[in-house]
Structure formats: structure tokens, C-alpha cells
Amino acid sequence: MKSLLVLFSYHHNNTEKIAKVFAKVLDAQIKTPQQIDPEGLQEHSLIGFGSGIYGGEHHKVLLDLADKLPRVTNRKAFIFSTCGAPMKFMELDRAEFTRYVAENHSPLREKLQSKGYMIVDEFSCTAFNTNSILKLFGGINKGRPNAEDLKHAEEFAQNLKQNL
Numbered sequence: 001m002k003s004l005l006v007l008f009s010y011h012h013n014n015t016e017k018i019a020k021v022f023a024k025v026l027d028a029q030i031k032t033p034q035q036i037d038p039e040g041l042q043e044h045s046l047i048g049f050g051s052g053i054y055g056g057e058h059h060k061v062l063l064d065l066a067d068k069l070p071r072v073t074n075r076k077a078f079i080f081s082t083c084g085a086p087m088k089f090m091e092l093d094r095a096e097f098t099r100y101v102a103e104n105h106s107p108l109r110e111k112l113q114s115k116g117y118m119i120v121d122e123f124s125c126t127a128f129n130t131n132s133i134l135k136l137f138g139g140i141n142k143g144r145p146n147a148e149d150l151k152h153a154e155e156f157a158q159n160l161k162q163n164l
Contacts, residue, residue: 001164003028004044006036008051008059014082014127015052017145018153022048022080025157033065041069046164049108050080052127057107066111076164077117079105082127084141120164123156125149
């Protein structure tokens with residue numbers, strides 16, 4: 001299985017930490033959206049698309065790439081993200097967090113599906129956030145993604161590998 005991760009990560013490189021775990025398990029390369037030739041994605045049997053969540057969706061650079069992708073048939077993809085809004089802060093239980101993630105992933109998922117990609121799974125975890133006024137207080141979710149988050153990422157990638 002030839003895998004590729006398309007990643008846009010900046011600020012604290014939270015999503016990159018997750019992508020590196022995926023890359024190790026899946027033996028995948030990591031590239032930024034700017035490094036991608038949309039036509040060249042055809043050679044990969046599994047592609048992961050990920051970034052932090054900004055204003056309820058993936059970063060614009062990743063969404064713009066999805067718009068430029070050619071139509072495909074029978075191509076598998078997964079979506080991943082990190083999100084600065086913690087479950088406790090938002091008072092969400094695990095099921096509500098899962099729905100929240102699904103909403104955040106919806107714009108990218110819809111773009112990829114409209115191009116013919118089959119979304120095989122999705123992953124998200126809480127991440128360190130110093131955006132806006134939060135930087136005045138030193139941010140929230142310090143130390144995230146943490147060892148437990150990285151373990152969940154490894155298990156997620158192992159499941160992908162076994163089930164595909």
C-alpha cells in the first residue's frame with residue numbers, strides 16, 4: 001500500500017506531531033499542499049489529508065487543494081485534524097466531541113467525496129492553542145497532543161493498515 005499524507009501544520013505544529021506517527025506506521029511520505037501535484041496523487045492507494053481546525057474547518061490551503069483535485073475512482077482517503085477547543089472547555093462528552101469533529105471535517109469530506117474519494121476513517125484530537133486572546137493567558141491545552149493522543153494516533157494508523 002503506497003500512502004501519502006498531505007499536511008498543513010503551523011503555529012505549534014500540533015497536527016504535524018500526529019502526522020509523523022501516521023507516517024511511521026503507514027510508511028508514508030508527508031507533503032504540504034503546496035508540494036502536491038494534484039495529478040500525481042493517482043499513484044497512491046491511501047491519502048491522508050490533515051490540518052488544524054480554523055473557524056470550524058480545515059485550513060484554507062488544504063481546502064483549496066481539494067478543489068483542484070481531479071476526479072478519481074476507487075481511491076481511499078482519510079481525514080485528520082487537531083483542534084484547539086478542548087472537550088472540557090466546551091463541556092462535550094466523547095460522543096458530542098465526535099459529532100463536533102464530524103462537523104469540522106464536513107467541508108473537506110464533502111470536497112473529497114465530490115472528487116470520488118472514499119473516506120475510510122477520520123481522526124482528531126485536542127491541541128495546544130494560543131490563538132487570539134488565549135495567548136494573553138498562556139494558551140489552553142498545554143502539552144497536547146500528549147503521549148495518550150499520540151498512542152491513539154498510532155492505534156488509528158494501525159487499524160487503517162490492517163483494514164485496508
